[in-house]
Amino acid sequence: MNAPLPGLPAVLALGRPRLTAGFDLAARLDRRTHLAVHGPPPQLTEAELVTLAETITLRGRGGAGFPLARKLRAVGLAARRRGTGAAVVVNGCEGEPACRKDAVLLARAPHLVLDGAVLAAEALGAATLVVGVTRPAAEESVLAALAERGLTDRRGRTLRARVVRLPERLVSGESSALLRAADGGPPLPPGRHAHASEQGLGGAPTLLSNAETYAQLALAAQLGADRYAASGTAAEPGTLLLTVSGAVPEPRVVEAPCGVPMAHLLRSCGAGPDLQAVLTGGYHGAWLDAPTAYAAAVSREGLASCGGSLGSGAVLPLSAGTCPLGEAVRVAHWLAAESAGQCGPCRLGLPSVAGSLADVVAGGGRAALETVRQAAGAVRGRGACAHPDGAARFTLTALSAFTDDLAAHVLGGGCGRPTLGVLPLPLAAGATEGSPESAERLAVDWTLCEGHGLCAGLLPELVRLGPDGYPALAEAGVPAHLRGRALRAVRRCPALALRLDRELGRES
Template sequence: MSAPLPDVPGVLTLGPARLTAGFEAAARLDRRTHLAVHGTAPQLTEAQLTSLAETVALRGRGGAAFPLARKLRAVGATARRRGARPAVVVNGCEGEPACRKDSVLLARAPHLVLDGAVLAAEALGAGILVVGVTRAAAETSVRDALAERGLSDRRGRTLRARVVRLPERLVSGESSALLRAADGGPPLPPGRHGRASDEGLGGAPTLLSNTETYAQLALAARLGASRYAAVGTAAEPGTVLLTVSGAVPGPRVVEAPGGVPLAHVLRMCDADPAPQGVLTGGYHGAWLDATTASGAVVSHEALAACGGALGSGAVLPLPADTCPLGEVLRVAHWLAAESTGQCGPCRLGLPTVAGALADVVAGGGRSALEALREAAGAVRGRGACGHPDGAARFTLSALSAFTDDLAAHVLGGGCGRGTAGVLPLPAADAAAPGAGGAQGVERLAVDWTLCEGHGLCAGLLPQLVRVGPDGYPALADTGVPAHLRGRALRAVRRCPALALRLDKER
């Protein structure tokens, strides 16, 4: 089984080192080392900064790829119209198990990120800077970096700065969840959709973007548009950060020029030379079959054109000796368990998708495949956040990428391979409080000599239990996440036949 990725994995640089400059000499670039490597950041007006972001076609690097220049214009215009001071927020909340690029930047080059954020804050006249994180190494590094720069949350400061720590969950990466948590609320996306540029942190117009985006902005300001565009493609200049895991000897964060062949990145990471397919963009991304992946290049436009996604920058090749649909099923169960329970398409729809995929893998035939397509289609565009859409895209793309394996499961007796668990999942999240590490992971189990098929457990805990075709509970093949342990205990206590229990694996 694949172990969770380390908080700060190793780094590989292909081509010129920009974001990773200085990494060969220091594990973390403090303020003095950072200035020695990168020099002093210039000061730019709002118009100059916006023009620069537009000229270098800088997009958000968190997954949505929204043009930063448009955000800058929107925040500035709203601030002037309302006569309000804006806020700047750095989204470093990586809750996805396959992503570590933002954690590496915040842990090793925090001042490059802060340079971009402060540059934007000064240009916009912002009064507040917030950095959201999910991991301890990133939190410590950013707090130290703020202290090194003399930034704090004390009143009277021209720019007040603070760090907000969110749980390491997939939904923590949603911008609306970060804003809600930074305002003292729960770290969950609200049901109402709005634009941060209109009403973000504390109701102020807010520039919110990803960690890498701000670091890229700092580089572009130092280099200028022409030098910045000396690498990459004409449409997407500069470098890009990728997290490569899966069928590789060890996970790495890779800095590479935009437009580099995906096959070259995998080869330099010593990936399996003949993968079954490659997941691009992480667990909200899309699968590519082996042939398509071999000819793909790393850019938003190129990957989208061949059915992939750059997304959060996660790249995961899959080896030939594991069942691909079994691997997808493990992640589908995890995605279902990551639901915040705030909307039906997520709370009920994603478990239905995972359950339908389980039926396909188990040999449920064409009817199971049709049920899967219907369930995945039903959740798209209906969630309170982007989680249902991303989970559906991840699952449905696997059906197109692994057609031979799909046929073996639908038309035959299966592919004959076990599921190795190559795709990383967070073991710590699957453990109950006080039950992690050496103490083991908790899983639901059923005593079939007692179960009478009441189905109460499926109603109480749809993320992990569903009613199978035979009328009896079918359990997700995953541990009980910490955020669902209370519901799991409630389901155990309320089982009329006392058939459900929590077992601890060691």
């Protein structure tokens, strides 16, 4: 419990593997092995590629689910209208702690992703290809794959290709943050909404989608639309990659046909029958209570029809032995700490959501519950990126999915269960891979604290002022990117009451 996912989880295929074909032959498919498994990709014109993406109704697999054909068409039209070249960007920056599907693809089947990206680049006449990653295994694998293809960033090449490494943070997965970093800026959303298809990398029309989307495009081009549609549903043909963790014996990346029953997926991954609920779509996704989840089909349409979300492809069953609202508090605090710090709804609103939810669990009653709902509603649609919206969805659907536990906490003395830390979160500052959740945490010496509130102003992601004017600290370790500000808050405490402690993870 309380452990992050491994960098490259075990892989399971339900049915005949496609994206994961050849994984039984090698830990990583080099160029020669890739060609033996998948064959060389065809060359398609822009019109043919658009038609193919439309025929198989291919949508982005990174969370938003935007139709790829519309992106392709928009980039091509913008490039011709402006008389400029285009660019292609692969977003392999999985910022969610519960997602590893793109990491597995880039580390084990990088040429399948590059087949799709190069196919798109050639069809659009793009001069630049950028692959964004956050983890060292993906970076090393993609760099090796580019070298195996003879693709470099040297001037004079028809297609210049390079890899950009971003920090392992949730906001690194935002498309605008990746584009900004690829152009030499900070890896943060810029706060303005511009379509990459009009003005993306270096100001050029840019096709930007996630790693799985390009791999799916390559498969469809190789198989043809009819053979590609032999798997999945009529509305959503093909397979999809999912990361299943939480209350399972071990986390797995699963390739399954679109529309696979959730019950079959969970049984195949070893989930027990005593589940409380399932989080669908990751930490920007939505909770489903157990009966609803078991009856759902795992597809974009199937999950949306019952209030769930395919999102980033994460599926997290929650066991009956843990406090579900306590689990939600842990994640809500982490979401608050992942703020880019560029807008008020995110930097100030998300800590308020997390703190109010913690108040509910601690017995704050109806007033605390109403504060959670108001705080979550206040941040939606007001952020510089989609992070506040996703965090609000996670919190509000938790209130809907765990009504019995909510009543126990609001009206009684709580549900009586510990918080086991079933939902995976990254290691906090000072922790080491493979160890218990050893981390630095903020602590207050209450014999010294005078309620000045300076710490809440300096570090609202982890500290807020309670109703009595004294600080309330997040039940979470200090993330590495906030450690500098945490030390600053400690140094500036007028009463010397705030400190950073190293301690082992707790169960409740």
